[in-house]
Amino acid sequence: xxxxxxxxxxxxxxxxxxxxxxxxxxxxxxxxxxxxxxxxxxxxxxxxxxxxxxxxxxxxxxxxxxxxxxxxxxxxxxxxxxxxxxxxxxxxxxxxxxxxxxxxxxxxxxxxxxxxxxxxxxxxxxxxxxxxxxxxxxxxxxxxxxxxxxxxxxxxxxxxxxxxxxxxxxxxxxxxxxxxxxxxxxxxxxxxxxxxxxxxxxxxxxxxxxxxxxxxxxxxxxxxxxxxxxxxxxxxxxxxxxxxxxxxxxxxxxxxxxxxxxxxxx
Numbered sequence: 001x002x003x004x005x006x007x008x009x010x011x012x013x014x015x016x017x018x019x020x021x022x023x024x025x026x027x028x029x030x031x032x033x034x035x036x037x038x039x040x041x042x043x044x045x046x047x048x049x050x051x052x053x054x055x056x057x058x059x060x061x062x063x064x065x066x067x068x069x070x071x072x073x074x075x076x077x078x079x080x081x082x083x084x085x086x087x088x089x090x091x092x093x094x095x096x097x098x099x100x101x102x103x104x105x106x107x108x109x110x111x112x113x114x115x116x117x118x119x120x121x122x123x124x125x126x127x128x129x130x131x132x133x134x135x136x137x138x139x140x141x142x143x144x145x146x147x148x149x150x151x152x153x154x155x156x157x158x159x160x161x162x163x164x165x166x167x168x169x170x171x172x173x174x175x176x177x178x179x180x181x182x183x184x185x186x187x188x189x190x191x192x193x194x195x196x197x198x199x200x201x202x203x204x205x206x207x208x209x210x211x212x213x214x215x216x217x218x219x220x221x222x223x224x225x226x227x228x229x230x231x232x233x234x235x236x237x238x239x240x241x242x243x244x245x246x247x248x249x250x251x252x253x254x255x256x257x258x259x260x261x262x263x264x265x266x
Contacts, residue, residue, distance in 0.1 A: 008034065009042055013051075013063075018130055022060040071128075078103070080204060080213050081113045083246040084239075088115040088215065091239045095232055097219030099239075101204070102131070102138040104213065107154060109139045112213070134160055134174050135167045137199030140187035141214035144178045145203035151178070167192045186233045187214075191221055198224045200233050202240035205249040212247060215240050 011032055015023055029039045043061060046052040053064045076082075084101045092099035092115040102109040109131050133139025133154070143151060160169040168174050181187040187201040199218035206212040217224060217236055224232065 005042060008032065008038075009046060009051075012039070012042060012046070016063050018128070022055070022058075022062045024059055024061070028061070078112055080243070080247065084204070084215065084243045085113060085115075087239050087242055088113055091115075091215075091217065091235060092117050095217050095235060097217050097224060097232075100138060100216050100218065101243075102142070102214055102216070104133075104142055104211070105130070107133070107157070109133050109136060109142060109214070111138070131193065132161070132163070134158060135163060135189060135192035137187050137189040137201030137216040137218060138214045139201075140178060140181050140189060141201030141203045141216065142211055144181040144187060145205065145209075145211040151175075163193050164191055164195050166190060166195075185237060187216075188225070189218075190225060196221060200224060200229070200236055202233075202236050204240050204247065205244040207248040209249060209251075212244075215243065 012028055015028060015031055025036060025040055025043065028034070028043065029036045032039065034042075043052055047054055047061075047064075050064050050066045053062050054060070055062070080101060080103060088099040088101055096117050098117075099115045100111050101113040102111045104110075111129055111131065131139065133143055143154065146154075155171050155175060158171060158174075160167070160171070160174065162169050168177055185202070187199075189199045189201070191198055197218060198221040199216045201214050201216040203211050204213045204215055215236065217232055
């Protein structure tokens with residue numbers, strides 16, 4: 001049986017986001033339907049235990065620095081990061097662009113690991129940023145590997161925002177783009193999230209082909225989508241395959257035509 005005060009504390013934490021990094025007592029009370037006195041008591045306890053900070057002058061609550069430490073622990077122990085850290089570092093160095101690994105969280109992609117060229121594999125990383133799934137290489141790669149039911153649920157509730165003039169915002173066009181991504185084997189985001197920056201992405205799979213996240217290469221459009229695009233995509237697919245294998249995805253070998261004929265005749 002859930003403990004109400006604990007449940008409410010986690011509900012308060014879930015209200016904070018990159019778009020809403022500070023909250024007032026009135027906002028928390030309204031969002032959660034709590035009496036101000038109840039919300040104040042819970043948030044005061046969270047302040048005293050180091051989980052919230054308070055700006056008395058502005059009457060704003062914000063997440064405390066403690067989460068930096070907790071986030072570091074999460075990053076270090078995520079299995080997808082443990083298996084992908086050295087691979088992402090190697091890929092970033094070979095490709096000369098940024099390599100990221102991201103996981104699905106609350107209808108978007110949360111970057112869990114980032115490696116830049118010349119970075120050491122043990123270089124500390126942190127969770128974030130959170131990026132939209134429909135217009136980023138990581139997100140498109142992940143969405144291309146989910147079930148039809150999961151994709152329908154995501155697209156039915158999606159309200160696409162135009163981050164740049166190149167962002168695909170028509171849901172039907174997004175669906176077509178994901179179909180193309182699945183057929184091609186890798187995603188392309190051409191300046192859809194940030195002008196001048198583009199990316200390639202491939203899903204990371206786990207047991208039974210279940211998508212666990214995605215890996216991407218991103219950088220200047222001319223470098224990522226230039227003459228080396230097929231080479232970069234091949235290296236990225238190889239890296240994703242290696243991580244997926246380490247996470248328990250063992251693809252079935254493709255049967256030869258002769259084997260198929262023999263099976264049909266049995």
